[in-house]
Amino acid sequence: MRALVSARLGADFTKLWTASAVSNIGDGVTMAAGPLLVASVSSHPALVAGAVFAQQVPWLLFALISGAYVDRLDRRRLIVAVNLMRAGALAALAVTLATETVTVAVIYTVLFLLGTGETLADTAMGALQPSLVAPEKLPSANARLYATFTIGNQFAAKPLGAWLFVISAAAPFGLDALTFTVAAALVARIRSAPAPEPQPRASLRGEIIAGVRWLWQHRLLRTLAVSMGLGNIAFCAAFAVFVLYCRQQLRLFDIGYGFLLTAFAVGGLAGTTVAAKLARAFGSTAVLRTGLIIEVVTHVTLAVTTTPWVAAAVLVVFSIHAMVWGVIVASLRQRLVPSHLLGRVGSVYALLELGGAALGSLLGGLFASALEITTPFWIAAVVMAVIAVSAWRPLRQATA
Structure with a gap:
């Protein structure tokens, strides 16, 4: 191997x-x-x-x-x-x-x-x-x-x-x-990594602003970054209370909860084996658009189902999509961003990803406490539907 x-x-x-x-x-x-x-x-x-x-x-x-x-x-x-x-x-x-x-x-x-x-x-x-x-x-x-x-x-x-x-x-x-x-x-022991290209040295603040500005001016990468940040808020708001969802909605306890987490991990592993093949076969645009639809369907399905095997199936599909999306977006960013900006642009993605996750986890607990255990999933479905509509046209550039 x-x-x-x-x-x-x-x-x-x-x-x-x-x-x-x-x-x-x-x-x-x-x-x-x-x-x-x-x-x-x-x-x-x-x-x-x-x-x-x-x-x-x-x-x-x-x-x-x-x-x-x-x-x-x-x-x-x-x-x-x-x-x-x-x-x-x-x-x-x-x-x-x-x-x-x-x-x-x-x-x-x-x-x-x-x-x-x-x-x-x-x-x-x-x-x-x-x-x-x-x-x-x-x-x-x-x-x-x-x-x-x-x-x-x-x-x-x-x-x-x-x-x-x-x-x-x-x-x-x-x-x-x-x-x-x-x-x-x-x-x-890596030998082929090039030395950093000489660049005009600005202040640290100026360099950070330059990276953020470059990303914001690139329509496709800006769309992917914002979609990921908002999508993480939606996802983590729903899954912050997943253990309680399993108990109250699916009537599962510790073993069943562990089974669903395992199903999620299995789907992610499957996603890594098909990501490159799907991008080559259908183009990045079609795969990314399909992924947004999968997100909406996942949240709606989890909001309405009370059947554990249905939840397991949809989680496997969702985690395949999440891994495929991650591989394609990382590859696009690495190809499109100039080498001297890769660190700064990548750090903006990381900030949006983790900041969205933290905010989503906080909101999910608040929504579930004040309303119903499935409320975060319904909210996530609406948010992802809006993201899908907004990102649909800019994603045309992904395949090109």
Whole structure:
């Protein structure tokens, strides 16, 4: 398999892909063990929830700034340095656990550093990839990266992280430190990544504004970015109360809830295998438009059905669409954005994606508390219908 990928997409992409696979396993292990660690130190709900926020808030604080630095610096070296920094932070956490000196403040600090590193490394990886892969092969490359994330982070790592934590609280974090070290070594071996092109140096604020302005003036990418941001508000508003929806609407409890989450992950994995093929067969425009229709149908179906297998089926289709949409949009952005702006434009997408998710989660809980458990799904269906109508014509440019 490794040789096949190397032959089709290049040896340097294989190193990047392998580094992503290794670090995704480590990330998944920490995501599973992190809540267990916080709960073992403090049972206060606010402190447990705060640990999740500590890792997410850097995206809201630093996404645009990180994008500017990704365009200023050597992206390969930046990824190596950030991965080593994250490995050091996790190793320090493992030491405090082994010596029984860990505190909530230490955990929060490490999680904040991990989230900050994510804003730099993830943005730099997306900006580095187009220099390693031919433009026509970007959909296949992105599909492989998305598949790696789904398999490593969602399927394999979560049970491994919980199991390691039971054996030793320090073990999952030590393993994650090792995965970041290995990932750094792999990226350091990439040879074809070009040095940053010399650009007139403006202030950091000016560079950020230049990236936002460029995106806003590009009709197709602006449409995709706004659609993604608003779509995430709609999606997360509906799925913020999904566990309660399963209990009250579908009459399912823990095992059934886990089954639906698994169905969602299976659909996502299937989406990575068909994304590039669908784009080639039908064109990006048709696939993206169909995806918007799927979003509307998904929310309406979940709002009206009380049958678990219907919900499972629609979630599989939705997650296939979500993965296909992600692969196509990432490939379009990597092809259309000038190399010296890839970091900044990618950071705007990340800010809209995560900001939309945070706002949607907050709104979903409020709507469900004040009205019915299915209200967020109805609202999401209306929002996605408006997005579909508004984006329909601009999406014509996607295939061209």
